Amino acid sequence: MTAVRTPARSALRTLAALCAVALLGAPGVAARAGQPHEPDLRPALRQAVADGFPGAVAYARDGAREARAAAGVADTRTGAPARPQQRFRIASNTKAFVATVLLQLEGERRLSLDDSVEKWLPGLVQGHGNDGSAITVRQLLDHTAGLYDPTTEPAFWAPYLEDGDRDHVYAPREVVARAVRHAPTFPPGTGWAYSNTNYLVAGLVVEAVTGRSAGDEIQRRILDPLDLDRTALPTTDPDVPGPHLHGYDLKGADLTRFSPSYDWTAGAMISTVDDLARFQRALFGGKLLAPAQQRALLTPVDVPGAPAYGLGVQRREVPCPDGPVTVWGSDGAGPGYTSVAAATEDGRRQLVLAVTVFDIAAQLRGEPPVPRSKALARAQQAALCD
Template identity: 70%
Template sequence: ARAVRHQPLFAPGSGWSYSNTNYLLAGLVIEAVTRHSAPSEINRRILAPLGLKDTSFPLTDPAIHGPHLHGYDLTGHDVTRFSPSYDWTAGAMISTVDDLAHFHRALFTGKLLRPAQQRELLTTVQFPEAPSYGLGVQRMDLPCGSEPDTKPISVWETDGGGPGFTSVSLTTSDGERQLVLAANVYDLGQDLKGEPPVPRSKGLLKAQMATLCD
């Protein structure tokens, strides 16, 4: 009810804007259709078949168990301990860079979804000054040099963030090259104010070019 109180940001088909609310609604759809909890369906359909043993979906437990990074806001305050209940299917999962890499290789090379679903996932729309956007995934052309004959490389990208943590994953369409980074700084308060929630850095672009370019 709260989500639909404001006017639409744009006319249908004329733009896109990320919204956690949409992913929470997707979780409710999963439960309405399957009559099982969203975490149990995600485990049955994705985590178990792919052997992602280091990925979990906590509902209310505020602690991260086992070896883990501590997460911080931009002031240096430790925000590792918090309840994941507010994020649910919008991003409450805990994982590792290895599991993320495994998941994305399976996702983008067609090993996880049926062909019709795969086509839907990778069918993108393009808007000015924005990457091509599909069903929760983005396709972007990564510049691989300044020479006129240097061709950019096309990669699929996903990212996410929550209090103290953020990650980004880039995978070439053939799954041969990947870059998965996890960082332990994310300031949710800044994000809610429309300000950058992570430190400004050119390191990501350098890592992308070093890993993914020929």
């Protein structure tokens, strides 16, 4: 089996850039190992602004002790300050919500993760070597399906970036149709490649199983029970409603107004640091899934060389002065915004951080899409290290 990575629009590579400076060079944490402390996020967020992000917001928790902080501005035009309560586009953090819905449906015996895509979406994934009968729901969720990702192509973004049509709508089936015009990246189950196409198909499976929209299912299964009233899954509305952070490219162009249609269940959700933290606390705390599905969520894909990716979430090691700390979480990067959400394996500590630059045009050129920064390293040490 061969692990394959495509240059999909994900925060996985972006976070590596943000972490380019080792944590061992960051200031130490005052608390004693194993003792709850109140994380001081302010130096990290000030660092983010100094490094070129107009705004930065974060939430951290150690046990029952919570901390929130913000730095910079929410809007460079007005100079309004960034605040932790403001919304932002969470991009691929959306995938954890979608995976949760499908795992709940399996727990209700309404589908199986081993069901084929063809069973639920006949004829959708066919042609040019693609075969929906050979792809399972599980393979969609852990990125071993091998489906091509058209969002890696500059031509895909031309309506938004070249024509300036921020209202342009891509229907999910249109994006999938563009994907299956290409041969698979690899035969299903034989490799790993991050692809937003996987989660568009997953959203369509949710709708086929339930007879309701994916947004409605996320709302009634997750957002309403957890009182996540500042979180939503828009479909075509290009605006971010209510108090929000504006997002920018590297030259300072405002990318806030941007149709989320192309991303849908792969990354169109809007949230806040508090709401995202509450969702992950419930998810990793076992409050949203039955035990069998919880195990499936946290079982990394078995492909040599692949990251420790479960179902919509990923395990990774955070470098700390006293040795690495294992965390589970998700991340997101899309036009104007970059974010990360993580929790330690024991659930005691959490961090959600959002900064307001992601330059999709730069990424398509093969250039870094965010400023080089020590900010994430400093925030992770403050929030996640003993």
